Amino acid sequence: MKHAISKLIAFSLVTACGADPRGDGPDPGAPALPTGRVVTYDLEVTEFDWEVAPGAVYRAIGYNRTLPGPVIEANAGDRITIRLTNRTSSPRSVHTHISFFAESSDGAWKGIAQPGETITVELYAAHAGTFPYHDHAAGSNEGEGIRAGLFGAVVVHDPRGPRADVENLVVLADLDMARFKGLPNMPMGPFRATDGEFHGEHQYMHSINGRTYTKWVPRFRAKVGDRVRWRVVSLGGEFHTFHVHGHRWLGADGVVTDNVLLGPGMYTTFDWREDNPGEWLFHCHVPEHMEGGMMGIYEVSE
Numbered sequence: 001m002k003h004a005i006s007k008l009i010a011f012s013l014v015t016a017c018g019a020d021p022r023g024d025g026p027d028p029g030a031p032a033l034p035t036g037r038v039v040t041y042d043l044e045v046t047e048f049d050w051e052v053a054p055g056a057v058y059r060a061i062g063y064n065r066t067l068p069g070p071v072i073e074a075n076a077g078d079r080i081t082i083r084l085t086n087r088t089s090s091p092r093s094v095h096t097h098i099s100f101f102a103e104s105s106d107g108a109w110k111g112i113a114q115p116g117e118t119i120t121v122e123l124y125a126a127h128a129g130t131f132p133y134h135d136h137a138a139g140s141n142e143g144e145g146i147r148a149g150l151f152g153a154v155v156v157h158d159p160r161g162p163r164a165d166v167e168n169l170v171v172l173a174d175l176d177m178a179r180f181k182g183l184p185n186m187p188m189g190p191f192r193a194t195d196g197e198f199h200g201e202h203q204y205m206h207s208i209n210g211r212t213y214t215k216w217v218p219r220f221r222a223k224v225g226d227r228v229r230w231r232v233v234s235l236g237g238e239f240h241t242f243h244v245h246g247h248r249w250l251g252a253d254g255v256v257t258d259n260v261l262l263g264p265g266m267y268t269t270f271d272w273r274e275d276n277p278g279e280w281l282f283h284c285h286v287p288e289h290m291e292g293g294m295m296g297i298y299e300v301s302e
């Protein structure tokens with residue numbers, strides 16, 4: 001497995017150090033040079049109860065009993081080793097975006113942990129940025145793992161880039177209404193959108209960092225003058241936007257924006273210099289998703 005990754009890295013470095021394969025300049029996607037460092041993570045897949053808000057109990061399948069799963073953090077050029085243990089009754093995996101890996105660590109056709117099994121996944125953090133990771137094993141259904149809670153973020157720092165004073169990691173995810181065991185003021189489930197006192201089709205379904213609504217989504221904080229880095233990944237079945245009140249940043253298209261579109265499995269990283277004190281909303285701008293809990297608060301002090 002290591003040999004296969006080494007070959008991948010060597011090939012990519014050859015193309016990176018030489019001209020662009022099209023012959024028109026340096027490759028803008030050049031991978032980072034190896035640091036020689038290895039970071040190791042243990043991920044355990046289990047089924048557990050998770051409160052997205054008090055009384056809103058979700059029967060989750062997740063990594064290390066938390067939604068989202070733990071942050072996988074590295075510097076560009078590091079190798080990442082993940083030991084994945086599956087304590088559920090269906091096949092599970094961890095599939096990552098952007099990092100280099102051999103097919104044996106893909107987590108789709110290969111790199112699957114069977115029930116009771118521990119496997120090793122080997123990655124190379126080729127590029128700085130913020131990327132999703134998630135289950136990609138076909139259990140009872142192909143997307144069941146992601147809906148149940150098997151998702152998280154890979155944060156790859158650029159050791160040569162500007163350091164941020166504050167880093168805010170945002171994981172947007174849609175939950176499966178059929179997996180709720182309880183909702184506030186409701187008897188135990190399972191629930192359908194039209195059940196009992198349950199109003200609206202989306203309540204508690206759209207989460208930020210595993211929680212719903214401004215009262216329960218963990219707050220972000222910064223102060224005026226800070227270089228604030230936002231790392232946003234979108235995992236789930238819906239298209240979301242990421243909108244922050246009172247602020248603006250340079251979008252990927254080079255145009256100033258305060259709201260970006262992220263489809264399933266998409267991600268973005270951007271910085272701003274904080275200049276606006278206050279208590280600001282950040283949220284998905286799809287009305288049903290806001291109503292469904294996808295909103296939080298960002299507090300800026302003087």
Ligand SMILES: [Cu+2]
Binds near residue numbers: 238241284
């Ligand atoms: Cu949305």
